[in-house]
Amino acid sequence: MISIHRRIAxxxxxxxxxxxxxxxxxxxxxxxxxxCYVNLIEDGYDCVVRVVDLIDSLYITxxxxxxxxxxxxxxxxxxxxxxxxxxSHLSKHFIINYASADSATSVFEYFLEEKTHQVKMNSLLTLxxxxxxxxxxxxxxxxxxxxxxxxxxxxxQNILVKILENYQPQSLPISFLYPHRKxxxxxxxxxxxxxxxxxxxxxx
Numbered sequence: 001m002i003s004i005h006r007r008i009a010x011x012x013x014x015x016x017x018x019x020x021x022x023x024x025x026x027x028x029x030x031x032x033x034x035x036c037y038v039n040l041i042e043d044g045y046d047c048v049v050r051v052v053d054l055i056d057s058l059y060i061t062x063x064x065x066x067x068x069x070x071x072x073x074x075x076x077x078x079x080x081x082x083x084x085x086x087x088s089h090l091s092k093h094f095i096i097n098y099a100s101a102d103s104a105t106s107v108f109e110y111f112l113e114e115k116t117h118q119v120k121m122n123s124l125l126t127l128x129x130x131x132x133x134x135x136x137x138x139x140x141x142x143x144x145x146x147x148x149x150x151x152x153x154x155x156x157q158n159i160l161v162k163i164l165e166n167y168q169p170q171s172l173p174i175s176f177l178y179p180h181r182k183x184x185x186x187x188x189x190x191x192x193x194x195x196x197x198x199x200x201x202x203x204x
Contacts, residue, residue, distance in 0.1 A: 003045050005033070006034055040058075045131045069170070092123075096141055123142065
């Protein structure tokens, strides 16, 4: 069984799975799409695709890609506040919190001069689901920091607007994780190689 981040499954994987099955008709997949962390060993997963900085001796980590993270908000958000968007004005703005694992903080993070900086912000809402997180931004509830691929079409349609392009968060690695003790069976290895090529092609 393979666990994969929900948005990656919906936006990238599932639309391309017919191609996979046409190439490998004898392979069957069991997928769990979730934003929540899973325990590979206790929950019996063969592999997970995870977007996170993770160092854990229990798992082998195979980097797939570095996800570019951008800052954005909806036009309706800016119409409501009518405030300038700059790092010095961020304390007067609202950020939508994304709860990673069991915590979330109302801070704006950006990476500059090889260092991560944090600015405390106001927040009215915390979410632990990427779909809801983006929907909240579309509703004008605040600024989000999100993988660029996730909102590519919304940016191109000018529904969401990129802000503070010189103050972007640090990229996040997307990786395969699997237990040290587990031998990768051939069908899983085939899927991992195919998915690696798909991700790299999609995110270029």
